[in-house]
Amino acid sequence: KTLPDSPPPSDGPDLSMYRRHAKRRREAPDHALPASSKAPVMTTTTHDGPGGAFSSSSSSGGAAGASSSSSSAAAFYAPPPRRLHFFVRATDSKTIAIHAAADDTVAAVLAHLADCGYGRDLRLLYAGRQLQPEATVASLGLAPDSTLQLAARLRSTPHPKAWQLASHIAATAASGDAGTDSAHTLDDLVKEYIACCDPGSQHNRNDRRAKGDTGSTDRHAEDYLDIFLQSGAAIALVRLYLSDFSFSRSYAERAIRCFLSTDPATLPPNVMLVTAPVLLEFCRLLALTAGNKDSLYKSCRYTLASVLCLPLSVLGASKSPTKVIEQVLPFAREIVELVLNGLGSETMLVPRTDLEELSNFFKVLRQQVLLWMPDGSMPKNMYSRECKRTDTWVWELHEMSMNLLKRVDECLKRLEMDLSSLSSDTRGVIENQPIWVTRLHILAILTELDFISGIFEDVAHNLRFVLLAHKAPLNALVRCSKRNEHLHWLKKHKDLLCFEARRNLVLMLFSEGKDDYGELHEMLIDRSRLLDESFEYITQAKPSELHSGLFMEFKNEEATGPGVLREWFCMVSQALFSPQQVLFLPCPNDQRRFYLNGTSVVDPLHLKYFVFSGRVIGLALMHKVQVGIVLDRTLFLYLAGRSITLEDISAADPFTYASCKRILEMGAAEIDDLTLTFSRDVHTLGSRKTIELCKGGQDISVNISNREHYIDLLIKNIFVDSISDQLANFAKGFGDILANPKLREVFFGCLDLEDFDRMLGGSNNTINLKDWRSHTQYNGYKEKDRHVNWFWKAVESMTVEQQRQLLFFWTSVKYLPSEGFGGLSSKLYIYKTTESADHLPSSHTCFYRLCLPTYPSLKVMQSQLQKITQEHVSCSFGTW
Incomplete structure (x- = not known):
């Protein structure tokens, strides 16, 4: 069968016979089109040249006048009786030879030409008059070998150049012989068309200025891409991509990929924003024909997802949110299946591109749901199992989300088993386990599920239940995560996270520092x-x-x-x-x-x-x-x-805290005796100023019924309003x-x-000497050497402040992490030096290294260490 005879509707053309058509093309030449139950039985031969002259091998007229180059097609498609042979001069200066049945209409001929890639909305002229679509070929009274003129229908359009170029692209792609010179320029034509879409180019700026066009530049690009679809160029490119000839496929693929480039030089950003309808059309056509495993289809789908989630992306201003959801949902369903298969595998791995597509499609779906239902939360009776309606997108989106959550639950169970097999020491340094780093995509999927949980109440409930049931692997994954600001949704579940996980969660919000x-x-x-x-x-x-x-x-x-x-x-x-x-x-x-x-x-x-x-x-x-x-x-x-609140100010302002507590405990008469109003006096630099806590506050008395409101306003004024600039x-x-x-x-x-x-702040507790000693290693000394024992005896005899000064001299760390010495980035080291006993110890704080001479006695050791614990020594480095 041929391609659809009419322009593709908003839902996309019916391309169920694309594969069959591709198969037929292996049996017949490109210029011989197979029969359709709705289209006339025609054969078409295209010739170049200004006069439309035929070579000696071409058809010369009559019902049986098939060209020698198409004899195999004539044998395969036996022409019915009463065939008429005539020529059509196309808009691209090519002459088309057509064999049509006498009772075929002009509309059927036009549809056939459109199917060949010459575009829609065409008209046929003969002897200076326009032929009516309902007229039959026999009623036209054509002379043998007559020539008809194909012309574009006059249309009221501000973009005639776009129509001309788009029709040329469609005709070039549909010419059938990808080895001609025209096929070599197909991707150049598409690039030229994209350049015309860009209203920011110098040529278009001049052209718009000359026309006095001050309209939206985004609308300009939208109109151009809409013309590209209406002209049939997308269909023609996909048809060429389905060719049996590898070079034809290559030219078509290069042309289609012009819409997939992220290089601003080939696809300007303002054009990229509005390419979604074209990408959607390519995805539909390729999915129905080449299949969803085709590499070009995958690239189109990936780019479609990326473009759709852009802030100003346009899929069609006239489309309702539900229409957009229905168009996007099939592609989202494909990605969800791929992710489910990856999670269900032995390795539980999911490719990065699949995760990106899942994120982008889910973002688009949620955005459209919010447009359809502004409050975002969908009533449960729309998707509950008792009201299951499998033909609605609501249920499908819910089902996909629940399937993902179920598979993630299974993965977390497996991770929990892996975690339980580790020793307690290994479990404490889970961040260094490479196997956990390769499982971080599970957190990315949980992030997408949280995104969707804002729509479905039971998804949110089940997500919380899954996280609660698997706190150990959840914490391990968060602790292993690298710079990522998208995990902040876990703030809602911070009670499930340990301190190390919460700390890493917020540290990921900083930029990653450079080592250079x-x-x-x-x-x-x-x-x-x-x-x-x-x-x-x-x-x-x-x-x-x-x-x-x-x-x-x-x-x-x-x-x-x-x-x-x-x-x-x-x-x-x-x-x-x-x-x-x-x-x-x-x-x-x-x-x-x-x-x-x-x-x-x-x-x-x-x-x-x-x-x-x-x-x-x-x-x-x-x-x-x-x-x-x-x-x-x-x-x-x-x-x-x-x-x-009141309880929050107890440390900063104990006096105000106690006063407010007293007011809350007073009876009505006692409060009245205070003669308080909704104002407070402030003394600044020797002057007194009265500040009203609310409008007209000086005239509002505090009583037993409004005292709590008074306290709230007082606290807000003292700790927020009065120091708002600071x-x-x-x-x-x-x-x-x-x-x-x-x-x-x-x-x-x-x-x-x-x-x-x-x-x-770190730890303000007394330094644990046992912990300190257990995290210290030696170079030149041994742990049981007398100098090492003297050193620790000298440290033990110091005050807490002296110990902190020694530690600061040694490491530039005065306040240890809350984990103690184990929280430092490395062990501490004591190096043996050959310097004389009159030298003080020295340190390399970057490496936590203390260089200790071999002092002759404990007393000398204590004396020298006491000297470096003095603040003016411990807080300075050697001079040069």
């Missing part, structure tokens, strides 16, 4: 001007310059590397949070915990310093340095985008260090305050 020193932000700091110079280096840098990491040196000191950077973080943090800087205040009952100082306005640069402070805190977390500073709950909750600048500074500043609330939302304390 050339890309690091370099700083050369004078110790005597530590804060001022650090402020200049950090605040003047662009956020992108800080994302790669820092390289730090102190002026006139020989040391460089991570150890120096760790020391800088500790020193700058201590200076920033010092009360002398009036930026932060310590909590009365916890001197390590700080909140913002509302009187910081005394410093004209205080807002810039808050940006600086936020950046320093973010950089310290990114570099995994514990600085011994922790933030108050009120500041933490603000950064997390959460409201502050908070906003600190939050901005922190957000500058994240890969995506918009995820700042996600970062803090994934953590508890205790988690944040452990990440930033």
Whole structure:
């Protein structure tokens, strides 16, 4: 059968006979088209040349006048009686010889020519008049060997060039002989057409300016691609791709792949946005003909998914969301089957491209569901098993999601068995197990299921149940994950994650640092001007310059590397949070915990310093340095985008906390006696100011019925409104260090305050000497040497602060991670040196290396170690 006679409808053409047609073409020449039950029985021979002259081997007229080159076709398709032979001069200057039955209509001839690739909406002219579509060939009274003129139907279109070029592409692809010179230029024609689609090209800008066209540039590209489809060019290209000849397939594939390129030089971004209808057409045609295992079809489907999920992608402005869903769902179903097969295999592996397609198609489906049902949550009676309707997309999407979740559940069970077979020591360092890194695609699929769970309530319920049932492998996968900001949906399930998993979850929101020193932000700091110079280096840098990491040196000191950077973080943090800087205040009952100082306005640069402070805190977390500073709950909750309650202010402001608690315990008469209003007095720099907590607050008395509202407004005013500028600048500074500043609330939302304390402040407990000794190795010494024993006896005799100073001198670490010495990046080392006893120990902090001379006695050892625990010694490096 031939291809469809009419333009493809919005749902796509019926191409069920494409394969049969491709088979017939192996039996008959390209210019002999097989019969159709709806089309006339015709044979067609195309000739080039200005006059349409025939060679000696061509048909010369009459019912039996078949050309010698098509004799096999004539034998296979015996012409019926009363055949008429005439010529048609095409729009591309080619002459077509046609054999038609006498009772065939002009409309049938036009449909046959359209099927040959000459486009739709054509007309036939004879003797200067247009032939009516319903007229039969016999009624035209054609003279033998008459020549008819094929012309495009006059249409009201602003894009005549597009129609002409698209028709030329269709005719070239349908010419049947891919070995001609025209076939060699097929992909060039498509590239030229795509270039015409781009309204931003110089030629199109001039053309639009000359026409006074000020319309949408996106609409221009849409119109051009719509013309490409209406002209039949897509069908003609797919037909050529189905050819038995490899070079014909190659030319067609190159032409089709012009729409798949991501190179702006060949497919400009504004054109890429609106290629979805063309890609959808190619996918439909290729799926029905070449099959879903065809490489070109897979490429078209992959690009379709990528384009559809672009923010401004256009699939058809007139299409309803359900129509788009029905068009996309078959391709999504294919991808889901591929993913299910991968998860069900022995290796549980899924190719990266399949994961990307799954993500993109699910994103499109969810977007369309939100357009169809703005609240996003679908009533359960639309997809429940009792109301199953297998012919609806609602049920299909639900079924696909549940099948994916079931298969993921099976994979997590297998992972849990693998995890239980590991020893306790191995299980503790799961991040280093390569097998787990190869299973991270399971987290990616869980992410897509969470995306869909916003539509189906039972998917959300079952997803939570699966995560709850498999906490161990879930934590292992999160701990193994690398930089990825798409896992923040796990914030809803942070109660299922261990501290190490939650920590890694938020660390993935930072940009990945660079090891190349050339890309690091370099700083050369004078110790005597530590804060001022650090402020200049950090605040003047662009956020992108800080994302790669820092390289730090102190002026006139020989040391460089991570150890120096760790020391800088500790020193700058201590200076920033010092009360002398009036930026932060310590909590009365916890001197390590700080909140913002509302009187910081005394410093004209205080807002810039808050940006600086936020950046320093973010950089310290990114570099995994514990600085011994922790933030108050009120500041933490603000950064997390959460409201502050009365219980949250107890550490920062015990006086206000106690007063509010007392008000809540009072009776009505006692509250009335206080004569409170919805306002508060603020004393700043010797002046008093009354601030209303709400509009007209001074005239609203606090009573037993509104006291809780009064307390809420009071807390909000003290800890948010009155310091809103300081908070906003600190939050901005922190957000500058994240890969995506918009995820700042996600970062803090994934953590508890205790988690944040452990990440930033480290452990404030007494140093465990047994743990310290067990994580120390020796070079030149042996563990049982007397000098080693003297060393540990000397350390044991020190105060806690002296031990911290020694550790800081040794490693530039003053506050250990919450895991203790096991949380450091490597073991500690004591190296034996040959220096004399009058030399102090030295260290290489980058490598956690302490160089210890062989002192003659324990007393000398203690004396020398005591010297390096003095702050002015432990906090400096050798000079040069």
